[in-house]
Amino acid sequence: MKIIQLSDTHISQLGGVTADNLQKFITLINDINPTLVVHSGDIAILDPDNNGDREFAKQLLQGIQAPLRVIPGNHDVGERPENAWAGLVVTPERLNAFTSTFGPDHWLELAGNWAVIGLNSEIMGSGLPEEDAQWAWLETIAAEVGERPALIFTHKPVFNPYPQLTEHNIAIPDESRRRLLDALTGVTLAGFGSGHLHEYAVSTQQIDGTEAVVVSAPATGFAHGGLGGPALAQLGIVEYQLGEGEKRGAVQPFFRNLATLTEVPPTEIAEFTAALDHLGVTL
Numbered sequence: 084m085k086i087i088q089l090s091d092t093h094i095s096q097l098g099g100v101t102a103d104n105l106q107k108f109i110t111l112i113n114d115i116n117p118t119l120v121v122h123s124g125d126i127a128i129l130d131p132d133n134n135g136d137r138e139f140a141k142q143l144l145q146g147i148q149a150p151l152r153v154i155p156g157n158h159d160v161g162e163r164p165e166n167a168w169a170g171l172v173v174t175p176e177r178l179n180a181f182t183s184t185f186g187p188d189h190w191l192e193l194a195g196n197w198a199v200i201g202l203n204s205e206i207m208g209s210g211l212p213e214e215d216a217q218w219a220w221l222e223t224i225a226a227e228v229g230e231r232p233a234l235i236f237t238h239k240p241v242f243n244p245y246p247q248l249t250e251h252n253i254a255i256p257d258e259s260r261r262r263l264l265d266a267l268t269g270v271t272l273a274g275f276g277s278g279h280l281h282e283y284a285v286s287t288q289q290i291d292g293t294e295a296v297v298v299s300a301p302a303t304g305f306a307h308g309g310l311g312g313p314a315l316a317q318l319g320i321v322e323y324q325l326g327e328g329e330k331r332g333a334v335q336p337f338f339r340n341l342a343t344l345t346e347v348p349p350t351e352i353a354e355f356t357a358a359l360d361h362l363g364v365t366l
C-alpha cells in the first residue's frame with residue numbers, strides 16, 4: 084500500500100511560486116494514486132490569521148483525488164508560547180479557524196492493515212484544554228488500532244534530529260514525546276513522519292525493541308538547509324510503501340520530486356516577503 088506525505092506548502096492567496104509548485108506536486112500525487120494523502124502542516128504561507136491564504140490552499144488541495152487528511156503546523160495555528168515564532172502563539176480561536184476549514188487536527192485512519200495517526204504537535208506543551216483533549220483521545224485509540232502497525236504524523240518532529248541546537252521549537256517538547264510514547268504503549272510504532280524542517284532525512288529509532296522508521300519530509304514550497312546532520316534540502320514529497328503479508332509492518336520511504344519545480348530561497352518569493360511585511364517581521 085502507498086501513502087503520500089506532503090508538507091510545508093506555505094500557500095499564499097496571492098499565488099506565486101509555492102502555489103505553482105503545489106499544483107505540480109498534485110499532478111504527481113494523482114499519478115502515484117495513493118490510498119491516503121497526509122499534509123503535515125504549514126499549509127498557509129506564514130500568518131495563521133489569514134483566512135484568504137487558508138481558503139485558497141483548501142481550493143488547491145481539492146485537486147488531490149485520494150482521501151486527504153491534514154494536521155496543522157505553526158503557521159496554521161501558532162505554537163506553544165515558549166519561543167513562538169513572531170509571537171504567534173496557539174489559541175482556541177486559531178485552532179477553530181483551522182478545523183472549520185480542514186477538519187479535525189488529530190485523527191486515526193485505518194487503511195488496509197495499517198493504522199495512520201495524525202496529531203497536532205502545535206498544542207503540545209501549550210496547556211490549552213485542546214491539548215488535554217488530544218491526550219485523552221490518544222489514550223483511547225490503542226484498542227481500535229489493535230494489532231495493526233502504526234504510522235504517526237506530526238508537524239514538528241517527535242524525535243529531535245538536531246539535539247546540538249538549543250532552539251526549543253525544532254521538535255515537540257521532551258515531556259510530550261514521553262507522554263505520546265506512553266499513551267501508545269502496546270501499539271506497534273512502525274514509523275514517524277514530520278514536517279517543519281523543510282529538509283528530507285530518514286533514520287531509525289528503537290522503541291520497546293521495535294525499529295521505527297523516522298522521516299523528516301521535505302517542503303513543497305521552499306527548502307531550508309544547513310540545520311545539521313545528513314539531510315536533503317530540496318523540494319519534494321514522501322511516498323511510503325507500507326508492507327502487507329510477509330512484509331507486514333515494513334515502512335519504506337521514497338523521496339519524490341519533479342524536474343520542473345521553482346526552487347528559490349523564501350526571501351526571493353514575493354508572496355513570502357509580502358507576508359513577512361504584513362506580520363511586521365524582519366529576518
Ligand SMILES: [Fe+2]
Pocket residue numbers: 091093124125156279280281
Ligand atoms: Fe514550514
Ligand SMILES: [Fe+2]
Pocket residue numbers: 125156157158238278279280
Ligand atoms: Fe513549521
